[in-house]
Amino acid sequence: MSTLVVYESMWGNTEIVARAVAEGIGHDVAIVHVSDAPVPVPDDVDCLVVGGPTHAFSLSRPTTRRDAVAKGAPDAHTGRGVREWLAQLKATDRIDVATFGTRVGSVRHLPGSAAKAAGREVRRHRLGRLVATVSFYVDDMAGPLQAGEVERARAWGQELAAQRVSHGNGA
Ligand SMILES: Cc1cc2nc3c(=O)[nH]c(=O)nc-3n(C[C@H](O)[C@H](O)[C@H](O)COP(=O)(O)O)c2cc1C
Numbered sequence: 001m002s003t004l005v006v007y008e009s010m011w012g013n014t015e016i017v018a019r020a021v022a023e024g025i026g027h028d029v030a031i032v033h034v035s036d037a038p039v040p041v042p043d044d045v046d047c048l049v050v051g052g053p054t055h056a057f058s059l060s061r062p063t064t065r066r067d068a069v070a071k072g073a074p075d076a077h078t079g080r081g082v083r084e085w086l087a088q089l090k091a092t093d094r095i096d097v098a099t100f101g102t103r104v105g106s107v108r109h110l111p112g113s114a115a116k117a118a119g120r121e122v123r124r125h126r127l128g129r130l131v132a133t134v135s136f137y138v139d140d141m142a143g144p145l146q147a148g149e150v151e152r153a154r155a156w157g158q159e160l161a162a163q164r165v166s167h168g169n170g171a
Pocket residue numbers: 008009010011012013014015052053054055056057058064065067068071102103104105107112138140141142143
């Protein structure tokens with residue numbers, strides 16, 4: 001059984017986090033940009049880790065992705081976002097799901113985040129057992145990630161892998 005990391009990223013910060021998380025998970029892990037993410041989730045995947053940038057206190061939408069491009073992001077990734085990908089999946093109780101996101105550190109007191117919004121979608125559509133939800137912080141809209149965040153992402157990946165072993169899914 002394996003873990004699939006699916007990420008969305010406009011400037012590359014969430015991609016860096018996703019790669020660090022996958023590195024922390026270590027074994028039997030694949031990573032894919034959301035535009036190439038499979039529908040349905042393949043049968044051999046028993047853990048899904050999914051994340052994206054916080055846009056307007058939530059997961060991105062087509063309008064906010066276009067906004068990001070207008071603000072200077074490369075326009076390669078305006079197609080399908082995490083919100084749209086999750087909406088295409090079928091309910092299951094077979095997999096564990098962890099959600100993550102990036103957001104601006106200076107407004108961390110504001111309530112909304114991509115990580116929480118993705119978690120809500122997972123619960124709403126019953127896409128699996130939500131096991132963790134974490135935000136990572138950037139300095140500004142285009143990044144960079146704050147100091148220590150890549151290491152924190154790697155450690156979070158290690159924790160996810162350890163949880164799976166202790167729940168007996170690690171074989
Ligand atoms: C349209 C738009 C809306 C945003 N809204 C928020 C927000 O509500 N809260 C926040 O912390 N950051 C917000 N941001 C900043 C993004 O979270 C930041 O650009 C992202 O974390 C960078 O990750 P990426 O390089 O993977 O795209 C917004 C950015 C854009 C472009």
